[in-house]
Amino acid sequence: MRILLVDDDDDVRAVNTxxxxxxxxxxxxxxxxxxxxxxxxSQPFDALVSDLHMPGPGDGFAVITAMRHTQPKAxxxxxxxxxxxxxxxxxxxxxxxxxxxxxxxxxxxxNLIRTRAHQRTPSTPTSKHSVASVMERxxxxxxxxxxxxxxxxxxxxxxxxxxxxxxxxxPEILRNIATRLxxxxxxxxxxxxxxxxxxxxxxxxxxxxxxxxxVQESRILQVSIFETIQLNLSAVDFSLVLPxxxxxxxxxxxxxxxxxxxxxxxxxxxx
Numbered sequence: 001m002r003i004l005l006v007d008d009d010d011d012v013r014a015v016n017t018x019x020x021x022x023x024x025x026x027x028x029x030x031x032x033x034x035x036x037x038x039x040x041x042s043q044p045f046d047a048l049v050s051d052l053h054m055p056g057p058g059d060g061f062a063v064i065t066a067m068r069h070t071q072p073k074a075x076x077x078x079x080x081x082x083x084x085x086x087x088x089x090x091x092x093x094x095x096x097x098x099x100x101x102x103x104x105x106x107x108x109x110x111n112l113i114r115t116r117a118h119q120r121t122p123s124t125p126t127s128k129h130s131v132a133s134v135m136e137r138x139x140x141x142x143x144x145x146x147x148x149x150x151x152x153x154x155x156x157x158x159x160x161x162x163x164x165x166x167x168x169x170x171p172e173i174l175r176n177i178a179t180r181l182x183x184x185x186x187x188x189x190x191x192x193x194x195x196x197x198x199x200x201x202x203x204x205x206x207x208x209x210x211x212x213x214x215v216q217e218s219r220i221l222q223v224s225i226f227e228t229i230q231l232n233l234s235a236v237d238f239s240l241v242l243p244x245x246x247x248x249x250x251x252x253x254x255x256x257x258x259x260x261x262x263x264x265x266x267x268x269x270x271x
Contacts, residue, residue, distance in 0.1 A: 001117065002026045002043075006036040006050035006063050007079070016049075019106030025113070036063045037242060040070050047075040047113050064096050065233040066241075069128065075117045079104070128237035131229060131244040132181035135174055138228050143170045146224040150217060159208050169203070170221070172196035173255055177225070180251045181244055197255040201262025205270070211260055218256040222249060 003025050007013040010031070017027045028045070030036040033054060039045075040063075048067045052060035064076050078096045097116055100109065135142065147167055150156050176194050204214055225248055229236060 001046040001113065002028065003047045003049055003113065004028050004030060004036060004039055004045045004067070006030045006033075006048070006054075006060070008032060008051065008054040012051075016106060016109075020110060023106065023110040025110065033062050034242075037066050040066050041242070045071060045074050047077065047117060049077045049079065049109065049113070052078050052080040062230060062233055069236075075113060077109070077113065077116075129232075129235050130181065130237055131240060131248070132178040134232045134236055135178045135181075135225065135228060138232065139171055139174050141231075142174060142224050142228045143167050145227055146170060146221055149220045149224060153216065153220075156213055156216065159213070161207060165207070169196055169200040173200070173221070174225075176255065177248055177251045181247055192254075194255055194258050197258035198262040201259040201264075202266045204259070205263050205266040209263075211263060214259055214263060215256065218252060218259075222252050225252070 003020060005013060005017055005020065005027050007016065007029075008031055013029050013031065017029050020027045028039055028043070030039055036050065040048075045067070048063065050060040050063040054060065060078050060080075064078060067074050067076055075098075076096045077098045077100060079100050079102060098112060100112070129137075147163055150166065173194070173196050176192070176196060180192065201214070226245065229241065229245070
């Protein structure tokens with residue numbers, strides 16, 4: 001049986017890998033959510049064993065969701081050092097087959113995998129949506145989460161604007177990003193001109209922003225978009241998540257470059 005073992009702790013991952021291999025399993029270790037997602041979309045597994053609490057974007061729930069939608073026949077086991085009702089309910093909702101509280105023995109884990117792998121019924125795949133569709137469907141949510149983050153940054157809120165004035169550029173920017181996802185699959189593709197980004201740069205100059213403030217807002221936009229994807233993991237086509245995340249980052253940077261150019265040109269016209 002092939003197991004994908006996901007744990008950010010190097011020592012724990014190494015020990016469990018060796019222990020499971022000694023029990024006759026073929027083990028593919030992964031040190032992060034991103035690494036685990038790459039493995040899930042590139043090769044088949046009979047079981048997933050993932051730690052729940054990991055640093056960086058995503059967590060064990062994200063890995064479980066990816067496996068359930070990409071490889072529905074695989075057994076999914078969630079490991080947690082902090083078991084509680086909320087976490088357990090979350091795992092149930094995500095259809096994790098088992099939750100094991102740390103510490104645990106490798107023999108216990110191995111026996112559970114062999115037993116449950118033969119007992120469980122494969123999950124029924126659900127319809128999947130592109131990242132572009134998810135972004136278009138949850139534009140208002142992304143804007144709201146962006147605004148909530150911006151309002152926690154004193155240097156941004158020092159420039160007093162209404163929520164409408166602060167966010168009016170975002171829907172069109174998000175539409176541009178979704179369009180890039182639909183029509184351009186290469187990172188080296190030529191950036192499309194963005195009237196919204198150009199208008200945004202000019203507007204921010206007249207609103208009293210500095211260039212570093214615009215950059216900070218752009219960084220928050222990336223975080224907010226990635227949060228939207230994470231909140232919709234159960235509906236996303238995971239075969240496209242990783243390339244789409246890279247395209248999103250590239251397109252946000254392209255939009256930012258056009259905004260800054262427009263800002264500087266406006267600044268030069270208004271010395």
